[in-house]
Amino acid sequence: MEFQAHQIRDILKINYRYTMGGQSKFFIELMNNKKLLGTKCTKCGKIWMPPRINCSECYEPAEWVEMKQTGTIDVSTIVWYTTSAFIKAIPYGIGFIRLDGADTAMLQGIFSENLIPSKVKKGKKVRAVYQKEREGKMTDFFFVPEDEYESWIIKSEYEGGSE
C-alpha cells in the first residue's frame, strides 16, 4: 500500500536568550551611549571593526577603542528581496563600510532618501544614524550618506551618535 504522510500545520515558538559573549561591550555601548567600539591588537596595532576579542592575525588580545562615526563604503548593493525579518524594509542598501581609522570593514545597512546605486557606491562617505529606541542589536543603527545626515537625525525616530 502506498505510504501517506498526514501533515498538520502548526507554529512552534521558542523562548531563548543568547549572549554576545566577549563582544557584549560593543552592543552595550551602542545601546546606552550611541558609541561604536572597535578593538586594537595589543601587539600589531591592527584596528578591528567589527571588534575581535583577539587579533585574527597574531592571536594576541585586542583592547577596546572608540571609533569615529564616519567611514567610507568599500562595496555595496541594493537589496530588493530578503528574509522575512527585513522584507518590509526593501529596497535598502547594504555594504561593507570602513570606519575612519579602521583596518577592516563592517557589514551594515546603508539608507538613503534617494536610493540609487551611485548614491551608495564605493568611496562614498557615510555617517552612523541611531534608532531612538535601541535594544543592543546591529539594527540599532545604520549608515547614511554624509550629506544626508542632518535630514535623517531630525526625523522623530532617529538621532545622531555621540563622539
Place this chain on the structure above:
Amino acid sequence: MMAASSYVSMVNAHFEEFGNPTEEQMALVSVKNHGNAINNPKAQSPMKLTVEDVMNSRIICYPFKMLDCCLYSEASAALILANEEKVKELKIDNPIWITGVAAANTDCFIGNREDMGRLYSNIYAAKAAYKMAGLDYNKIKEQIDVAELHDAFSGQEVISYEELGFVPFGEGGKWIEEGGPMIDGELPCCPCGGLIGCGHAVGATGIMSTGEAALQLRGDAGKHQVTIEKGRGLAHSIGGPGAAYAAIIIMENQEAKK
C-alpha cells in the same frame, strides 16, 4: 547577509576594479547555463532565454536579477572513489583518474579582505591543483576539454574564468561575449547547466559538478556531451561564509593517463 548579497559584494567590487563583468555579460551566463540544462534530463531549471529575459527579470540585489541566481533545490549526487589497485582488481575499464586536487581558504568575513573583488582561495586552489596535475595556470584553457564551475550566481562564474586562469583578469566578460565558455566554444563551462541550470542542492552540487566532469571525460554525458580531445577536465566548487573555501579537482580519462 544572504548568499546573493554576499556574492554580489564580490562581483560589485570586481566590477569597480576591472569594469567587468557587465550586467549583460552576467546575463549571458544565465542564458548559457539555463540553455545547457535543456539537454540534461536531470537538470531542474532548463530554460531557453535571451539576455533581455534575464535583464527584465525581477531584481534581487543590484545588479543580480532573479535569473542571475540559482534556485536552492533538493537533490542527491554520488561518486565512487577507489585507488589504483582497487580499480585493477575490479577490472574497471573506463575509470576517470583524479590527477590534481587542491583546496584553499581565505578570510570568511568579506570585511577582512583587503581585496574584496577577488577570491584568493580560487586562485590558490587552482594553482595548486594544476601543479599537482602537471598543468600550467597560464595555459590551462588549452590543456583541458571541459570545466564544471560553481555558478551559484552568474557574475561569480565570469570571475571564476579569470581566477582559474582561463583568461586574464578583467577579460572574463569579453570571453563569454566571444562564446569561449559556450557548449561549442573554446572551453565549455558548465555544459550540464551548472548550478543555475540544474538547481543548487547545497552540499550535493560539488559532487554533481565532479561527477558531470567525469561523465564528460568518459563520453557518457548524452545530449550535453562536449568534444573530448585532451581527455582532461576540471571541477570547481566554493562555499562557506563569503564563499571563502574553494576546491578544484583535475580529472583525466584513460587515454590522457597513458
